Amino acid sequence: MSLQDQAAFLSNIHPFQVLTPAQMDKCIKHMDIAYYPKNSILISPEKISDHFFIIIKGAVYEYSADNMVVMDYHHEDSFDSNSLIYGKCNNTFKVHEELICYELEKDTFLKLIEQNQQFKDYFLKDLVNKIQTLKDKEYTSELSSYMIAKVDDTLIHDACIVDENTKLLDAIEQSMEFKTSTIIVKKENGQYGIITDSLLKIKVLLEGRDLSIPVKDIAIFPLLTVHNDDYLFEALTLLIKKNIKRIGVTNSRGEMIGILEQINILSHFANHTYVVDSKIKKAKNIADLRFASKDLLNIIKSLQAKGVKVNHISNLIGQLNIKVYQKLYNLVLPVELQKGACLIVMGSEGRNEQIIKTDQDNALVVKDGIDVEQYRPYMNEITKHLIDFGYPPCEGNIMVSNPFWCKTVSEYKNETKRWIEAPDMQNYMDLAIFFDSFAVAGDKDLLINLKDDLFNKLHDKDVFMAYFAKATLTFDTPNTIANFMTKSHNIDIKKAAVFPIVQGIRSLALREKIRETTTVKRIKILEEKKILERSKAAELLEAFDVVNTLRLKAQLDDIQDNKEVNNEIDTHTLGKIERDLLKDSFKIVIEFKKFINYTFRIDKIS
Incomplete structure (x- = not known):
């Protein structure tokens, strides 16, 4: 292999591409090609190597002290920086398939670490930061203003701020000096409110109020705000969720520094999310709503192609899906029945984590004393329309058209009692799906009542919780690439x-x-409550993002190829960095399973 070929090879391996030309030359000069037969021990607690290994061909397995395979290394993989940096190794690296590799001298490797900060950071960072670095490397070409734009990056209008006791006429004159139609009202306690042109028309002109009244009499409190360092995409999602056209912008001290307008965010992103949102709002019949909901897939494709984080996509699509449900509920149910019940979504829909429409998980909670039967024809109609909109029916029939998921508050309370007192796998899963429920239309207090009742029933139910948590361990998580590089190439x-x-x-x-x-x-709240350590919470957030990103990418590929959408990814289509991300994410999942097993004492009930 020529020097040019060696340089090209190394440039494809992270983080060697961050080396300067001079550093790359030094690296190649002090690097040799080596061959090792199968079963050769390269590194062990008793044998610390003097080289950093980069695989050209073959495979190496890393074994723990109890002889379990904890990681495997293949073409373009490298190891083991830790033994070179720290001078010790707890595991054993053994050749699994005849190995041809580059060996970089220890002294050169350590000098490169000291000379190049980016190179150093990669090898000395913890797992979370390593994943973040790999993700940056993998998706940099896809990054756009969607992914990285902050509120500070767009136009923030100067805020016309007045005291709550300011006369309305004076406030209007001041807003004209600011050349704005928005007046921000500040209370003595520091809370902010807002007065807009439309509010002036409704509260002053139509009601015939005098302009000498204090602004606090008509201002709307509190004013929703975002931080100037927040992602602009989060501001976009908030506008859609709350059906508003502007939000306040505060600094790190909580001080109001300006107003962010809907029109400015739209011009920054220039996508048609708001067009879809507007179509849903204006839908006057089922046909209009069906037409609006069909555009959701195009939004998903557009955002994914632009490198938007899966969490942001799911949040945005979740808000639009909720609006589809709300509008459908209002179009189908007679007005007199709407407030007598609560339409809820459950499972992945309730968690706001179903991006591609894979199935329905919904139910209806009816007030006690109201005849459920009068709702059933309308629930059948809702299910039929959702299927027509592209929301596939649930294989487990967890839909409002199923009488089991359309009942009164008291009947649901009886069900949760049965789920807890006579547990089996189906009851555990029904409870899990119900616990993730989210109210989308009707009287939302009905669901709050049921959740309160559920929490009360679970008091001192440690054994039940152990069985409930045991489901976490139901499926195997591969601990090496070899575990999932099967003949079918697919992994769920x-x-x-x-x-x-x-x-x-x-x-x-x-x-x-x-x-x-x-x-x-939930992860962030558990971290705040000290249930999860900061490092574990950070790891879980990163791993959750990685696996959902890979899943969404595979699902969109299925749609592109007119295949049935599922949860499988073809491991042989993964690039080198994606494979590394997946391996590191599996490590995190495996450790989390151990944490759950210990926390709930699951081994005591097995």
Whole structure:
């Protein structure tokens, strides 16, 4: 292999591409090609190598002290920086398939670490930062303003701020000096409110009020705000969720520094999310709503192609899906029935984590004393329309058209009691799906009542919680690439990684009586409550993002190829960095399973 070929080879391996030309030359000069037969021991606790290995061909397995395979290394993989940096190694590296590799001298490797900070950071960072670095490397070409734009990056209008006791006429004159139609009102306690042109028309002109009244009499409190360092995409999602056209912008001290307008965010992103949102709002019949909902897939494709994080995509699509449900509920049900019940979504829909429409998980809660039968024809109609909109029916029939998922508050309370007192696998899963429920239309207090009742029933139910949490361990998570490079090349990423994180976090959230439904927010709350260490929470967030990103990418490929959408990824289509990301994510999932096993004492009930 020529020097040019060696340089090209190394440039494809992270983080060697960050080396300067001079450093790359030094690296190549002090690097040799070596051959090792199968079963050769390269590194062990008793044999610390003087070289850094980069595989050209073959495979190496890393074994723990109890002779378990903890990692495997293939073409373009490298190892073991830790033994060179720290002078010790707890595991054994053994050749699994005849090995041809580059060997970089220890002294040169250590000098490169000292000379190049980026090179050093990669090898000395913890697992979370390593994953973040790899993700940056993998998706840099896809990054756009969608992914990295902050609120500070767009136009923030100067805020016209007045005291709450300011006369309305004076406030209007001041807003004209600022050339803005928005007046920000500040209370003595520091809380901010807002007065807009439309509010002036409704509260002053139509009601015939005098302009000498204090602004606090008509201002709307509180004013929703974002931080100037927040991602602009999060501001976009908030506008859609709350159906508003502007939000306040605060600095790190909580001080109001300006107003962010809907029009400025739209011009920055220039996508048609708001067009879809507007179509849903304006839909006057089922046909209009069906037409609006068809555009959701195009939004998903566009955002994924631009490198938007899966969490942001799911949040945005989740808000749009909720609006489809709300509008459908209002179009189908007679007005007199709407407030007598609560339409809820459950499972991945309730967690706001179903991006591609894979199935329905919904139910109806009816007030006690109201005849459920009068709702059933309308629930059948809702299910039929959702299927027509592209929401596939649930294989487990967890839909409002199923009488089991359309009943009164008292009947649901009886069900949760049965789930807890006579547990079996189906009851555990029904409870898990129900716990993730989120109210989308009707009287939302009905669901709050049921959640309160559920939390009360689980008091001192340690054994039940142990069985509930045990589901986290249901499916195997590969600990090496070899485990999932099977003949079919496919791995069910939901079973291997997504479900264990979701179920484990769900179990902790249920025990801690956390009402939040999304997995990401549950993780953050568990960290705040000191249930999860900061490092473990950070690892889980990164791993959850990686596996969901790979799943979404595979699902969009299935749609592109007119295949049935599922949760499988073809491991042979993964690039080198994607494979590394997946391996590191599996490490995190495996460790999390151990944490759940220990926390709930699952081994005591097995």
